[in-house]
Amino acid sequence: MAETITRNVVLSWLSNTAAVLQENRDYLVELDAEIGDADHGINMDRGFKKVASLLPELAEETIASILKKTGMALISSVGGASGPLYGTFFLRASNAVSGKDELQTPDLVALLRAGVEGILTLGKAQPGDKTMVDALQPALEALEKARADGKTLTSALQDAAQAAQEGMHATIPLVAKKGRASYLGERSAGHQDPGATSSYLILNSLLDSLEDDAG
Amino acid sequence: MIGIVLAAHSMTLASAVKEVADLMSRGSVPIAPVGGTGDPDSPFGSNPIAIAEAIQEVDSEDGVLVFTDVGSSVIGVVQALEFLPDSTRGRVRLCPGPMVEGAVIAAAQAASGSSMEMVFQDASNALQAKAAQMGGLE
Numbered sequence: 315m316a317e318t319i320t321r322n323v324v325l326s327w328l329s330n331t332a333a334v335l336q337e338n339r340d341y342l343v344e345l346d347a348e349i350g351d352a353d354h355g356i357n358m359d360r361g362f363k364k365v366a367s368l369l370p371e372l373a374e375e376t377i378a379s380i381l382k383k384t385g386m387a388l389i390s391s392v393g394g395a396s397g398p399l400y401g402t403f404f405l406r407a408s409n410a411v412s413g414k415d416e417l418q419t420p421d422l423v424a425l426l427r428a429g430v431e432g433i434l435t436l437g438k439a440q441p442g443d444k445t446m447v448d449a450l451q452p453a454l455e456a457l458e459k460a461r462a463d464g465k466t467l468t469s470a471l472q473d474a475a476q477a478a479q480e481g482m483h484a485t486i487p488l489v490a491k492k493g494r495a496s497y498l499g500e501r502s503a504g505h506q507d508p509g510a511t512s513s514y515l516i517l518n519s520l521l522d523s524l525e526d527d528a529g
Numbered sequence: 530m531i532g533i534v535l536a537a538h539s540m541t542l543a544s545a546v547k548e549v550a551d552l553m554s555r556g557s558v559p560i561a562p563v564g565g566t567g568d569p570d571s572p573f574g575s576n577p578i579a580i581a582e583a584i585q586e587v588d589s590e591d592g593v594l595v596f597t598d599v600g601s602s603v604i605g606v607v608q609a610l611e612f613l614p615d616s617t618r619g620r621v622r623l624c625p626g627p628m629v630e631g632a633v634i635a636a637a638q639a640a641s642g643s644s645m646e647m648v649f650q651d652a653s654n655a656l657q658a659k660a661a662q663m664g665g666l667e
Contacts, residue, residue: 351600356571386578389608393566393574395601398608401577436607494600 317467319417319524324377325369326523328384332366334515335359345508349495353394354508361392361400377417381408381425395493396509399433399446400516406432419460419467426454426474443491444502446509453478453517468524475521478514485510530558531639531648532587535632536580536606537564537598538573546596550632554640559587560632564598575605581612584621592620592645594635594652596628622649630655 335342335358342355364387372380385404389397410428411421430450439445456477460470485507493509495502533550537543543562550560561583566574584593597603603623610618622645624631631652638648651658 351573353571353573356568357566357574360566360568360571390576390578391566393568393571393576393601395604397574398577398601398604402608436604 317418319377319422319467319520320527321375321377321380321415323520323523323527324380325373326526327520328362328380329366329369330519330523331516332362334519335362335512338511338515342508342512345506345511348505349490349498349502350508351394351494354396354512357392357394357396358512361388361397364388364391377414378408378412381405381411395437396446396512399437399509400512402432402436403429419457419465419470422467422471423454423457423461426450426457430454437492439492442488444485444488444495444507444510445490445492446507446513448485448488448507449478449481449510449513449517452481453513468521468528471517471521471524475514475518478510478517482506482510482514530589530642531591531635531645532559532561532584532589532593533632533635533639534580534583534587534593534595535560535562535564535628536575536583536595536602536609537562537628538575538600538602540565542598546629546632549629550636553633553637558636558639559589560636561587564602575602577605577608578612580605580609584609584613585617588617588620590620592622593617594639594645594648595621595623596626596632596635596652597623598628620645624649624652626652626655630659634658 339355339359343352346352346354365384381404385401389401406428407425410424414421439447441451453474457470457474460473487503490496490502535543535546543564547560547562563579563583565572595606606623634655635648635652638651
């Protein structure tokens with residue numbers, strides 16, 4: 315088992331994410347059509363296509379630089395609130411791993427924590443508001459717990475991805491407090507949040523890339 | 530003179546509001562419309578980098594008042610602030626007033642040389658002025 319996230323794993327993560335978001339474009343649009351403005355899948359697909367188009371020229375850059383350029387590409391191309399939010403996630407994540415050639419579990423904790431804090435600061439959402447935070451915050455907590463328990467990087471990331479998936483499912487009964495869905499009030503309950511869904515897909519893509527790297 | 534930025538989900542919307550506001554100022558107030566994604570398949574959205582450019586386009590020592598339409602325009606402006614030089618960021622105000630009514634009031638006030646504080650207050654209270662105009666008809 316590979317126990318570090320190398321630059322190649324990061325590059326693979328971003329290209330996997332682009333592929334997964336393309337596959338799930340219509341699914342995310344359907345989720346967003348129920349409680350939002352039906353553009354989340356289109357926006358995320360557009361944003362990560364832009365990121366994917368940059369990857370060949372980032373092949374020799376540092377992990378921090380790759381993450382930073384990913385953030386800027388998302389900010390300039392996504393269009394909805396998820397552009398600044400995910401953009402901030404990657405910009406803060408970049409700062410958290412500055413100077414690292416590869417990432418161990420504590421680095422991944424720092425990356426995810428900085429990214430989630432960036433989203434909380436910019437979006438002002440709290441857990442339970444039916445947003446991407448409801449997938450990301452449990453993932454961060456699971457990752458921190460796995461690290462404290464001394465689990466391997468892959469095992470810790472598995473825990474984080476599973477927590478994100480559970481958090482995503484747990485958004486279904488929630489009433490939205492942020493974004494376009496909050497205009498629906500009680501009618502937003504009964505639908506899975508598209509932002510929590512894309513957050514899970516992004517984290518799960520990192521797990522896939524790490525496991526692929528292990529061969 | 531203060532500058533005004535209209536940050537909407539569509540350039541058509543932002544540009545139309547600018548046309549209405551320009552009538553009040555006879556075009557004397559710098560007003561920059563910004564909006565849309567540039568993607569013909571999904572044109573509605575905001576681009577924080579384009580918003581930052583619009584702010585710089587109308588920036589002066591007197592400051593910049595920014596109006597937003599809905600949803601992610603607000604978060605787009607907040608993110609845009611991060612891309613501005615400190616000097617500019619310190620004189621940008623984000624107006625909670627409605628875009629159409631607020632921009633019209635702001636353009637008229639700015640054209641007469643009002644301070645940022647006065648323009649901000651009047652534009653922020655634009656819905657009260659509208660309610661008063663309706664005089665209980667609503």
